[in-house]
Amino acid sequence: MRTWRRLEVKDREEVMENIASHEDWKSCFSELAPGLLLFARQWVHSAADAEDIVQEAFVKFWRRNHNIDNRPLLYAAVRSIALDFVRRAARRARREAAVFAETESAADPQFELDDDTQSALAAAVDSLPCDQREVLVLKIWSELTFNEIARALGISQNTAASRYRYALSNLKKTLQPQ
Amino acid sequence: MNDFAELENELRKLRPALPFPILFERVEQALGDCRAGASPAEERRSLVRRWGGLEAAPPWSLFGLGLAAAAVLVLFAVARIDWQHERRETIAKTSSAYETTPVLGGSQNPIVSGKFIPAGATHVVYHARDEGLYFADGSERPVRRVRYQTQQTWQWRNPTTGASLRVSYPTEDVVLIPVSGQ
Numbered sequence: 001m002r003t004w005r006r007l008e009v010k011d012r013e014e015v016m017e018n019i020a021s022h023e024d025w026k027s028c029f030s031e032l033a034p035g036l037l038l039f040a041r042q043w044v045h046s047a048a049d050a051e052d053i054v055q056e057a058f059v060k061f062w063r064r065n066h067n068i069d070n071r072p073l074l075y076a077a078v079r080s081i082a083l084d085f086v087r088r089a090a091r092r093a094r095r096e097a098a099v100f101a102e103t104e105s106a107a108d109p110q111f112e113l114d115d116d117t118q119s120a121l122a123a124a125v126d127s128l129p130c131d132q133r134e135v136l137v138l139k140i141w142s143e144l145t146f147n148e149i150a151r152a153l154g155i156s157q158n159t160a161a162s163r164y165r166y167a168l169s170n171l172k173k174t175l176q177p178q
Numbered sequence: 179m180n181d182f183a184e185l186e187n188e189l190r191k192l193r194p195a196l197p198f199p200i201l202f203e204r205v206e207q208a209l210g211d212c213r214a215g216a217s218p219a220e221e222r223r224s225l226v227r228r229w230g231g232l233e234a235a236p237p238w239s240l241f242g243l244g245l246a247a248a249a250v251l252v253l254f255a256v257a258r259i260d261w262q263h264e265r266r267e268t269i270a271k272t273s274s275a276y277e278t279t280p281v282l283g284g285s286q287n288p289i290v291s292g293k294f295i296p297a298g299a300t301h302v303v304y305h306a307r308d309e310g311l312y313f314a315d316g317s318e319r320p321v322r323r324v325r326y327q328t329q330q331t332w333q334w335r336n337p338t339t340g341a342s343l344r345v346s347y348p349t350e351d352v353v354l355i356p357v358s359g360q
Contacts, residue, residue, distance in 0.1 A: 030204060051201050059208040110195040118192055125189075137335040140189045168182040175185075 026077035027060060028068050032087050036078055041110055043082040053082045072151035073145060079134075079152070124174040131165035139164055203340065210297060210333070210342070247306055250324055254353050293342060297335035303328045311357065321354040 007100060033054065040050035057077040066073055112124050125133060138144045149160040253292040304325040311320040 033197045034194040111192045
């Protein structure tokens with residue numbers, strides 16, 4: 001049962017503190033942007049497209065004054081906008097699944113690579129099925145919990161965990177010396 | 179327990195590419211446009227919703243309070259505009275050597291050397307308290323005293339350099355509303 005109450009004078013300091021933090025979007029964004037961009041790159045080819053998607057999602061999220069701690073909602077917004085973007089780009093795409101399948105082989109996460117080992121690892125990540133790759137990206141580079149991943153992707157927590165395990169297992173197989 | 183710990187460590191060493199700095203500017207621009215476009219009422223609602231300051235009030239009283247607040251704000255705005263107009267006239271009369279420019283006189287008016295232009299102004303009422311009936315000195319008619327706590331924000335922007343200037347400060351206003359009895 002929800003309780004009703006009015007704002008009291010004693011809440012004023014709290015409200016003022018929050019108004020100040022409302023301006024501090026840059027620190028939030030600089031912390032989240034690399035993970036958001038990498039997540040967006042699961043669906044689009046270029047970094048520029050990914051930046052467009054992240055910008056739209058973040059501005060929409062911030063404008064609606066959602067709590068910044070609600071990261072699953074932010075990632076869900078990126079995913080939704082990315083899928084819309086792909087649908088618009090692919091004129092003949094009729095269903096989300098079709099779009100997903102079309103982009104699966106083209107999505108290439110962008111990393112700053114130091115050596116050949118990392119290149120091989122990045123290539124192995126690219127070769128993962130999209131449903132496993134998106135869970136892996138959220139878990140490893142955005143550090144979301146399985147519960148948060150489940151909320152962001154609209155799947156169960158168990159499904160998120162099993163996709164993650166499958167992703168790691170597939171990576172291990174791919175990287176094993178022949 | 180975890181067969182993949184080593185692999186996970188290797189994956190974490192992969193660093194996602196950082197965004198271009200232009201992205202921050204684009205987001206800032208977009209957020210600035212949003213704020214300039216949002217009405218104070220929208221901003222107030224969103225601020226309250228975001229931080230849960232006003233969790234809720236019974237819908238019927240909220241409706242009545244909203245109507246009363248809207249009426250008060252209109253009266254308050256009209257009174258304030260008149261007051262500012264008189265004040266500007268006074269300033270113009272007493273300082274004939276310089277021309278005064280309204281801070282937010284329009285998007286075309288420069289503030290300093292044509293560099294900064296007004297980009298937005300918000301007046302967010304985050305708390306309104308009805309302090310009840312009050313009899314002013316020498317008056318037989320009661321007035322209702324309402325206290326508003328607000329946050330005012332003024333913003334200017336330099337279109338050439340992209341620099342922006344923002345001033346934000348809290349205010350408290352007390353409004354006396356004549357009560358008509360029957």
